[in-house]
Amino acid sequence: MADKMSSSSSIVLALLLPLFYGILLAPSFIAATLDTAPATLLQVKSGFTDPNGVLSGWSPESDVCTWHGVTCLTGKGIATGLNLSGYGLSGTISPAIAGLVSVESIDLSSNSLTGEIPPEIGTMQSLTTLLLHSNLLTGAIPPELGGLKSLKVLRIGNNRLHGEIPPELGDCSELETIGLAFCQLIGAIPHQIGNLKQLQQLVLDNNSLTGGLPEQLAGCANLRVLSVADNKLDGMIPSSIGSMSSLQSLNLANNLFSGEIPPEIGNLSGLTYLNLLGNCLTGGIPEELNRLNKLEIMDLSKNNLRGEIGAISALKLKNLKFLVLSENLLEGTIPEGLCSGNGNSSLENLFLAGNNLGGGIDALLSCTSLQSIDVSNNSFTGEIPPAIDRLSDLVNLALHNNSFTGVLPLQIGNLSNLEVLSLYHNGLTGGIPPEIGRLGNLKILFLYENEMTGVIPDEITNCTSLEEVDFFGNHFHGRIPEMIGNLKNLTVLQLRQNDLSGPIPASIGDCRRLQALALADNRLSGELPESFGRLAELSIVTLYNNSLEGTLPESLFDLKNLTVINFSHNRFAGAVMPLLGSSSLTVLALTNNSFSGVIPAAVARSKGMIRLQLAGNRLAGAIRAELGELTELKILDLSNNNFSGDIPPELSNCSRLTHLNLDGNSLTGAVPSWLGELRSLGELDISSNTFTGGIPVELGGCSGLLKLSLSDNRLSGSIPPEIGKLTSLNVLNLQKNGFTGVIPPELRRCNKLYELRLSENSLQGPIPPEIGQLPELQVILDLSGNNLSGEIPASIGDLVKLERLNLSSNRLNGEIPHSLMKLTSLHILNLSDNLLSGAIPAALSSFPAASFAGNADLCGAPVTSSPSSCGAAVRRRLPGAEVSVIVAAIAVVSAAVCVALLYIMVRMWSNWRAVAAVSSSDGEESSSAVAKGGGKWCAGAGAGEGKYWKVGEEKYSSASSSPESAGAGDRKPAS
Structure with a gap:
């Protein structure tokens, strides 16, 4: 018996000894923790850059539990948490952080930390929360993190992490949240994630993940949020997703998923958010989705879904607030049963834009909770229902790009909450009802591209919240409302292309927030009001194609934010200086007015100028050398003025020029060789001046040139063969000069020419047969008024698109080639005043006799009244x-x-x-x-x-x- 007791005592002692040792050693362990935590934290601090000094209190002399961002176990002095989120820290995370063995939570999020995540963190067995998101961390996710057996929350997204998601994360059996969004991760979602039975949130948005959704995710029975949007995932959505009964939010948007929407999604009875937008899904909308009676948001837009929308019923989806089906292939009409009309529907936002839907929209009148309707870009017809005011909560109404007809109902004025009314590009007629003035909250009013008529009602100026008004492309007449200045919040006023008349109201100057004003293409008259100068925020103003006149108010010089000015085709006069107060101009277009004087040097202040168009005025003097400072300039049009002198060499600095138009002036000197350095030049027109000398061979370097017009000058010499390098050329006009020599056969390389004019020169020699190798020549081939000799080459008959051919007033001889019969598009032909002989081909007999006059030896119709004898002789002509x-x-x-x-x-x-x-x-x-x-x-x-x-x-x-x-x-x- 004693032996048995002795044996039992030994066993008990053996079991209790480790406990006694633990008790004895615990103080020393705690002491060690207390001793090492400060040193470890100071090591961590040494890796940071602390511009705001938030860690300045970390000192060995003070208690670690008083350090900023450090949390300790109450009464024990043991550091259990480190929270330095959002303190503006930079630098790197020191591997020494792994020495904080008692720490359970680390939050270094929302800083500017760089470098890699230390793999040593994987040894911190006490860690339950690791928040490193919203930094600049790089490298791969350390697989060592799979050793964190106590980890519940892992959020390391919004960094520059790359590589694949380590499958070792599937070993973190306690994980509840994984956040890896907004990184640069690639590869597949590891199926080991399905081992995480406690997982509640999996957020992998905005990466470059590929492959499909693993079937194993169905093993995450507690998953509430699954968000993998904005990746490159593909394949079909697995039907097993319907077994994830805890799911509340499912976001698969903007991937490459294909196939049909699995009806099993209807089993997710707790789902409140479903987003499948931006995939390649096909088929119809499953009726099973109507079982999602807790669903608040459904977005199936931007897919290839077909069928009708009758499968969705807001009557059954009683909590549905957002229904987004835009940009699919849905067809049919809006079902009458979409909403009940008895107030049971909670649908607030309906987006059906960009489908093939038709019919009317009366069915929407039952959805009385609607706040936003967007049925744009469909084929809806009929009138806007007068009972539209039943939708009294309506804030946004977008019906644009349909085929609605009829008038805008006056009941629209009862929608007192309306902020956006977008009805553009329909077939609406009639006027704007004065009742629209009751819409005090209206911010955006788009009626453009309809067939509306009448005057713009004065009541519209009561809509004092208006920010953007666009009536472009209607038939409104009368005056701009005199009290337009009441619209103090107006930023955009677009009234272009109507039939408005009268002056611009002086009250326009009270629209102090106006940024864009477009009144072009009307019949406005009078002078610009002085109040224009008060529009300090004005950036874009287009008044072209009106009858405005007078000199410009000096106050315009105060508009320092102007970027685009287009006053073309009016009757403005005087100086252009008032328009040059802004140094931010990108477009200055004043074509066809009566501006006079010289180009002010101030125009060069706008270094970002892209278009300078001053054509058709009375400007004089030399072309400003300062224009060469506009190095961003693409279009320079100074044509049809009174400029004189040479083309300033400083323009060679404008290397981005695509259009240079100096025609119709009195410019002199030689054509500058540096023009060939303007590699972007697409149009060069210096015609109707008095330039002398030859064509510089350097022009052959303008390989992108589409139009070259040097006509009506005093140029001489031969046409350089380098012209053949202009292989993109569409128009070549060298007429009315003194060119000599032959037509260079290299022109055949300009095989995109559709207009060729070399008339009224002194060119000689034969017409090169290579000219028939210009297959796109269509508008005209004009070689008249030269000294060309020889026969008309038969190859001209290959120019089958040619509409006009003029070879008159040369010394061409021989017969008219029968190949010209192939020119079936030809409607003007002039071969007069040459030395042609023989019979006129029968296919050309429909042209008038004047086309062949002055050729003594031609016979046949239409030259002779009896063409039959000449025709018979021709038929018997022998080789x-x-x-x-x-x-x-x-x-x-x-x-x-x-x-x-x-x-x-x-x-x-x-x-x-x-x-x-x-x-x-x-x-x-x-x-x-x-x-x-x-x-x-x-x-x-x-x-x-x-x-x-x-x-x-x-x-x-x-x-x-x-x-x-x-x-x-x-x-x-x-x-």
Whole structure:
């Protein structure tokens, strides 16, 4: 018995000894923790940069539990938490942080920390919360974090972390929250995440994750939030997602998911948020979604869903507030049963934009809780229902880009909460009802691109909350409301392209917040009011195509925020200086007014100027060298003024120029060679000046040039072959100069030309056949008024798109090639005043006789009144080889005839006169004609009898209609 007791005592002692040792050692452990925590924290601090000095109180001399951001176990002096969130810290996280073995929570979020997450953190077995999100951390997520067996919250997103999500995170069995959003993570979602039975939130948004949703996620039975939006996930949405019964929020937006929406989602009875927007989902909307009676937000937009929207019922989804089905392929009408109309529906926001829906919108009148309606970009028809005011809570109404007709109902004025009314691009008619003035909260009113008429009601100026008004492209007439200045919050006023008249109201100056004013394309008159100068925030003002006049108010110089000014096509006069107060101008367009004086040097203050268009005024003097300071300039149009002198070399600094138009001035000097350095130039027009010299070969460097017009100058020399380098050229106009030499065959390389004008020069030589290699030539080919010689090349017939051909007033000879018959688009032809001969091809007979005038040796319609004989001769025209054979045969026959005649004269002397007459008509005439050789030969109506005559040496009468009259006898001078 004693032995048994002794044995039992030994066992008890063995069990209790470790406990006794633990009790004995605990104070020393606590002491060690107390001793090492300050030193460890100071090591951590040494890795930080602390610009705000929030850690300045961390000192070995003070109690660690009093240090800023340190939390201690009450009464024990043990550091259990470190919270330095949002203190503006930078630097790195020291690996020494792992020495804080008693710390349960670390929050270093919302700073500017860099470097990598120390893998040593994975040894901190007490850690339950790790918050490092919203920093600048880089590198991969350490797989060592999988060793944090007590970890419940891991939020390290909104950093620059890359690589894959380590599957080791699936070993953190206590994890409840994983936040890895807004990083640069790649690869698949590890299926090991499905092992986390306690997981409640998985947020992986805004990465580059690929693959599908792992089926194993269904093992996360407690998951409430699953958000993987804005990745590259693909495949089908697994039906197993319907077994995640705790799910409250499901966000799969902006991925590449395909297939149909699994109806099993309808099993998620606790779901309040469903977002599947921006995927590649197909099929219809499952009716099972109506079982989600707690759902508040459903967004299925930007997919390829088909069918009708009748599957969704706000009657069943009693808590649904947002229904977003925009940008799908849905069709049909809005179902009558979408809402009940008895107030049971909670639907507040309905977005159906960008589908193929049609019919009317009366069914929406039952959704009395609606605050926002967007059914834009569909095919809805009919009128806006007058009972629209039943939706008394309506804040936003967007019906634009449909086919609504009729008038804007006056009941619209009862929607007192309305802030946005967007009805543009429909077929609305009638006027704006004065009742619109009751919409005191209205901020945006878009009625543009309709067929509305009438005057703009004065009552609109009672809508004092208005910020943007756009009536572009209607038929409003009358005056701009005199009290427009009441709209103190107005930032945009767009009234362009109507029929408004009268002056601009002086009260416009009271719209002090106005940033964009567009009154162009109307019939406004009068002068600009002085009050314009009070629009200090004005950035864009377009008044073009009106009848405004007078000089500009000096007060405009005070508008320092102006970026775009377009006053073109008015009657303004005087100086342009008042428009140059801003140094931020990007566009200054004053084309076709009566501005005078010189270009002020102040124009160069706007270094960001992109377009400077001063064409069609009375500006004079030299072109300012200061324009060369506008290095961002793309369009410079100074055409049709009175500028003189040279083109200033400083313009070579404007290397971004795409359009340079200086035509219609009195500029002199040579065409600058530096123009070839403007590599972006697409249009160069310096025509109608008095430039001299030749075309600089450097222009061949403007490889993107589309239009080159040097016409109507005093240029000379030859056309350089470098023109052929302008392979993008559409228009080449060199007419009315003094160019000599030949047309360079290199022009064939300009195979995008659709307009070529080289007329009224002194070009010589033949028309190069290569000109037929310009397949896009369409508008005109004009080579008239030169000294070109030779034949018209047959290759011109390959210009099948050509509409106008002018080769007049040259020295072209030979026949008109039959290939011109292929020019089926040709409607103007001028071959007059050349040396052409032969028959006019029948296909060209529809052109007037003037097209062929001045060519003495042409025959056939429309030149002669009897084209049939010329036409018959042409049909019998033989090739040169056959003519040679015939000539030889005739010579042999003639010799034989002579011998026969001699014999006959001996035998029948009495009949020699008759025989001689026959010989003269049938032999000598033919022989003499053939012997003359070089002309063009035509077969007449008597060709069957072997009779030929020459055309070209003499002119034959076109009055005779008998075949014989065109023969060797009865010649008459041309009348």
